[in-house]
Amino acid sequence: MSIRIPEKLLGLMIAIIASFVVWLATTDVLSSVLVALVIELVALTIETQIQLSHSTKVIADTLSISEVSATHKPLREVVAEYDLIMRNGSPLHIQEAQRGLLKFGEMIKDLRRGRISIPREEAYVRAGQIFDTVQKTVLATDIVMDPYKWSTGDHHLWQETNLRTARKGLKIIRIFILKDKDFLRDEFPLTNTIREQSEAGISVRYVTIDELEPELIRDGALLDDNIAITSLFTPAGEFGLFTLETSSSVVEDSRRHFERILARSHPFDRDVDSDNS
Numbered sequence: 001m002s003i004r005i006p007e008k009l010l011g012l013m014i015a016i017i018a019s020f021v022v023w024l025a026t027t028d029v030l031s032s033v034l035v036a037l038v039i040e041l042v043a044l045t046i047e048t049q050i051q052l053s054h055s056t057k058v059i060a061d062t063l064s065i066s067e068v069s070a071t072h073k074p075l076r077e078v079v080a081e082y083d084l085i086m087r088n089g090s091p092l093h094i095q096e097a098q099r100g101l102l103k104f105g106e107m108i109k110d111l112r113r114g115r116i117s118i119p120r121e122e123a124y125v126r127a128g129q130i131f132d133t134v135q136k137t138v139l140a141t142d143i144v145m146d147p148y149k150w151s152t153g154d155h156h157l158w159q160e161t162n163l164r165t166a167r168k169g170l171k172i173i174r175i176f177i178l179k180d181k182d183f184l185r186d187e188f189p190l191t192n193t194i195r196e197q198s199e200a201g202i203s204v205r206y207v208t209i210d211e212l213e214p215e216l217i218r219d220g221a222l223l224d225d226n227i228a229i230t231s232l233f234t235p236a237g238e239f240g241l242f243t244l245e246t247s248s249s250v251v252e253d254s255r256r257h258f259e260r261i262l263a264r265s266h267p268f269d270r271d272v273d274s275d276n277s
Contacts, residue, residue: 114246123242124154128161130223130244131170138165138172139258140221145179145237147188159193166200175265176206177217184268194268205265216261220254228254 085097110117118126131138144150150159166172174197176190183190184206198204209217219231219239228250232241245251 116244118242118244120238120240123239124158124161127158127242130229131161131165134165134170134223136171136224138170138174138221138223139262140172140174141177141219141258141261142174143177143217143219143231144183144190147183147190149190150193151189159196162197162202163200166197166202171203172197172201173203173205173262175261176204176268177212177219177261178206178208181206181208198268204268205262206268207261207265211264212261216257216264218257220257222251222254222258225255226251230254 082097082101085093089097107117149155162172162174176194178184182188184194185191194204194206219233221229223229226246228245228247230243230245231239232243234240
């Protein structure tokens with residue numbers, strides 16, 4: 001840190017004035033010089049302490065960041081590996097490292113804004129982990145365009161997660177948005193899925209697509225009234241991504257959505273398929 005001029009001038013002025021006073025009092029040049037040197041030394045010491053105080057603050061501010069990083073071993077390892085690539089890697093490896101860092105940076109910015117994105121291949125495993133963090137309630141919708149949806153792929157993991165968390169006491173309200181009410185016939189496995197959820201304590205409701213305004217046809221959830229989850233789909237209609245957001249405006253929009261769709265939905269009757277026989 002550079003020396004601050006006003007502080008140095010202050011020290012010099014004190015030394016000059018003190019030496020002049022001593023010279024007037026003693027007319028002893030040697031004593032005057034010695035006293036001046038001592039006072040100059042004191043002034044420099046004070047100046048150094050001021051500079052040290054400023055430097056300590058800067059260091060403390062830096063350490064408040066470094067301490068967080070230093071306690072996270074994976075981050076230290078990533079930084080070290082990135083540094084090695086930048087110093088010794090080929091142009092291609094450096095380019096890929098920079099690309100990865102930019103992608104990581106975008107993820108961190110999203111997290112700072114309260115947004116988490118989960119790709120399809122991780123969705124059901126991560127969703128189970130997320131459910132384990134919920135304290136009170138889950139409001140969820142599920143768009144069902146195929147009555148075999150919950151009996152294929154990784155949906156059995158999702159079903160097990162729902163049953164497990166409901167039996168532990170988590171309050172879950174799920175509204176199935178059906179392409180066709182006939183999906184509730186006993187001949188389709190969806191009916192058994194819904195019954196299992198109902199018997200586990202999940203409040204299961206349903207509504208058909210033609211009973212809803214287009215803006216209400218959403219697949220998502222609201223966790224503890226403070227985290228909104230939205231399912232995003234590819235142009236081909238396949239599930240592609242979960243997004244979790246804590247933005248107050250997004251959460252409020254999700255809350256209003258569930259209030260509206262809940263009012264249009266119907267409670268699941270275990271014998272509802274008899275109406276379609």
